[in-house]
Amino acid sequence: MLSKNQAKTLRALHRKKARREQQQFLVEGEKVVAELLASNWSVQALYATPTFTAQYAGLIQQSGVSITECSAAELTSVSTLVSNDAALAVVNCPAVADNNSPSADKWVLALDDINDPGNLGSLLRIADWYGIRRIVCSPQTTELYNPKVIAASKGSFLRVQVDYQPLDAFFDALPANTAVLGAYLDGESIHAFRPQQRGGILLLGSEAHGISSALAARVTQRITIPAFGAAESLNVAVAAAVLCDNLRRIES
Structure with missing residues (x-):
């Protein structure tokens, strides 16, 4: 279940100013969150329905991310999507790569x-x-x-x-x-x-x-x-x- 403070934090990340200050952003929806969990990106927190957590239990365990289970209605209330019945992740912005010149033939x-x-x-x-x-x-x-x-x-x-x-x-x-x-x-x-x-x-x-x-x-x-x-x-x-x-x- 989402707490009031968690909901406030998630809604704040809808705004550019908060994303810059906290150096975090939101990833929403089943497929893309599953891809995220399988990647090497740094995930701060995961909010997901019981259906999502059951389906992707292995990925969640492998990622070691902190998870809060909540209902689809709760997810939708803090999501930028029209509806979200799966998952929402808070992700840490990666460091800016120092790579000015492109590789040859690319x-x-x-x-x-x-x-x-x-x-x-x-x-x-x-x-x-x-x-x-x-x-x-x-x-x-x-x-x-x-x-x-x-x-x-x-x-x-x-x-x-x-x-x-x-x-x-x-x-x-x-x-x-x-x-x-x-x-x-x-x-x-x-x-x-x-x-x-x-x-x-x-x-x-x-x-x-x-x-x-x-x-x-x-x-x-x-x-x-x-x-x-x-x-x-x-x-x-x-x-x-x-x-x-x-x-x-x-x-x-």
Whole structure:
């Protein structure tokens, strides 16, 4: 059963200020909490229904996490989800990795002020699908630990490293020959594009503003997705999926 203090603490983590101060965030729902317990992430506390605890008893024991059993109604009352009949975990934010330069032959997504949490979560999932293990975000990009980002990522936040830094500084630290592909409405068709090397940076801007003029000079190749209809643009996550798919196809 949830105490009033526990409920207050969990509801506080709905807010960015509390997440920053406590360096903790929420993970909600059966599948993603089960994935979390099987990972090496640091889980501070688990709140779960008897059904969840019975089904995942081995994982819970293996993780060594402190657990509070509660009803689905109690979970839902402190959850950011419309309903939660399984589990909610409080997770410690991991230390920021010191890893400025990407590995050779690897793709990295660079995000220039992506403000929508659902888009960032989808971008994490897309990166995970295509084996891209790192996303570098501008400081103005929406917060990784926003519950909507975590929910939209469907567990991919566990496998994709995300860090925030001024993108100018990130590009300054790259080796001189690193390819930086910029996604634009004009540019070379991704269908015809043939990279000169494996790996590089795929830079994506917001749907509303695109890549900022300050970063345009960093782009070594403008690429685009050819349109066959009258839509003005694509959602940034949809565009990223198409571009990543083509890049992987080209390299295979």
